[in-house]
Amino acid sequence: MARRDAPAPSRPAASTSEDDRVLPFAVEPLDLRGRLARLGPTVDSILSHYPYPPQVARLLGEAVALAALLGSILESHGRFQLQTRSDGPVDMLVVDYDAPGKLRGFARFDLERVEKLRDASPAALFGRGHLALTIEREEDAARYQGVVPLEGESLAEAAHIYFRQSEQIPSFVRLAVAESVTPQGRSWRAGGLLLQYLPTGGARMRDLPPGDAPGGGAPEGLLEEEAENDHWTEGQALAATLEDHELVDPALSGERLLYRLFHERGVKVFAERAVAEFCRCSNERIEKLLKSFSPQERGDMVGDDGRIGVTCEFCGTLRSFEPADFD
Structure with a gap:
């Protein structure tokens, strides 16, 4: 069992609080x-x-x-x-x-x-x-x-x-x-x-x-x-x-x-x-993921602007990549 935090000495309940x-x-x-x-x-x-x-x-x-x-x-x-x-x-x-x-x-x-x-x-x-x-x-x-x-x-x-x-x-x-x-x-x-x-x-x-x-x-x-x-x-x-x-x-x-x-x-x-x-998404993580796909699969991901766009489902951040960078 993990160590439990020791309680503080008896005192009045705090009147102010912090969020999160x-x-x-x-x-x-x-x-x-x-x-x-x-x-x-x-x-x-x-x-x-x-x-x-x-x-x-x-x-x-x-x-x-x-x-x-x-x-x-x-x-x-x-x-x-x-x-x-x-x-x-x-x-x-x-x-x-x-x-x-x-x-x-x-x-x-x-x-x-x-x-x-x-x-x-x-x-x-x-x-x-x-x-x-x-x-x-x-x-x-x-x-x-x-x-x-x-x-x-x-x-x-x-x-x-x-x-x-x-x-x-x-x-x-x-x-x-x-x-x-x-x-x-x-x-x-x-x-x-x-x-x-x-x-x-x-x-x-x-x-x-x-x-x-x-x-x-x-x-x-x-x-x-x-x-x-x-x-x-x-x-x-x-x-x-x-x-x-x-x-x-x-x-x-x-x-x-x-x-x-x-x-x-x-x-x-x-x-x-x-x-x-805090979101775990990053350019490095997504680049690593894109490298795991074949050139044909990455080609299917290319949008109308000629780039591969990836949006994080959690934080909504859109990142754009140049397909040629993975060749």
């Missing part, structure tokens, strides 16, 4: 651990690369918040990916998290089908498909993947199914996305809460969820009756009082939000994890 942070916390009397994500400029930048319809942007914003919550389990190395594939108007979402805090993401959608929808719920946008959560650990070259059905559920509900079926860890997930309007213009914000019941002496949060990888399975010591005990029931009840607007309110600090939820039992916070948008 993931705040780990623990409610030790209830055997609860969790993470709180508050995203501002990072998620706004990701949602602004393409002219996403508002309902699609909100869906992608939720995916970015969920990836920040789950990916931040990786402390310094490794990669986490959240991906959906389905038959609805939004047929694919992809969000990458590179430790220790680099995020990127995009959504693929059919604009005509989205505009025809009367129902803008996640169920209508996704349709039927699956959600895949993949983790690659650099230190041991391990790769783990968990896949759960996505049959109309929201991303939060799909995450619940994942933790219940693949991890058997009682979990609560809440995600929220909002578009704020200020004199400076419009911008997107997102937030998320992950709460898990991890009893002392029983199951503890492992560094990485194994999903359906070989050797994975239910953690020993976590019985079904434990998941339904008074501690978890109380923890769920407290977390359920959380409102969407609290997750995206820039005037409400993460520490004050956690204090609102768990002050009766006491909550400890750990060192925050900063996150920021």
Whole structure:
């Protein structure tokens, strides 16, 4: 198990907060651990690369918040990916998290089908498909993947199914996305809460969820009756009082939000994890990719301007190359 950050001495909850942070916390009397994500400029930048319809942007914003919550389990190395594939108007979402805090993401959608929808719920946008959560650990070259059905559920509900079926860890997930309007213009914000019941002496949060990888399975010591005990029931009840607007309110600090939820039992916070948008695309990567194609295949890529144009799906950056440079 990775080293856990030591909590700071007792002090009042901070009244101010910074955007683009993931705040780990623990409610030790209830055997609860969790993470709180508050995203501002990072998620706004990701949602602004393409002219996403508002309902699609909100869906992608939720995916970015969920990836920040789950990916931040990786402390310094490794990669986490959240991906959906389905038959609805939004047929694919992809969000990458590179430790220790680099995020990127995009959504693929059919604009005509989205505009025809009367129902803008996640169920209508996704349709039927699956959600895949993949983790690659650099230190041991391990790769783990968990896949759960996505049959109309929201991303939060799909995450619940994942933790219940693949991890058997009682979990609560809440995600929220909002578009704020200020004199400076419009911008997107997102937030998320992950709460898990991890009893002392029983199951503890492992560094990485194994999903359906070989050797994975239910953690020993976590019985079904434990998941339904008074501690978890109380923890769920407290977390359920959380409102969407609290997750995206820039005037409400993460520490004050956690204090609102768990002050009766006491909550400890750990060192925050900063996150920021970062795309892995580069001229060198694309040149290497183009060199892997045959001259005939590259010839088929040449546009009307006589050059090969490549647009990154994540950040929308268009790069143009001279075909003769690869001969």
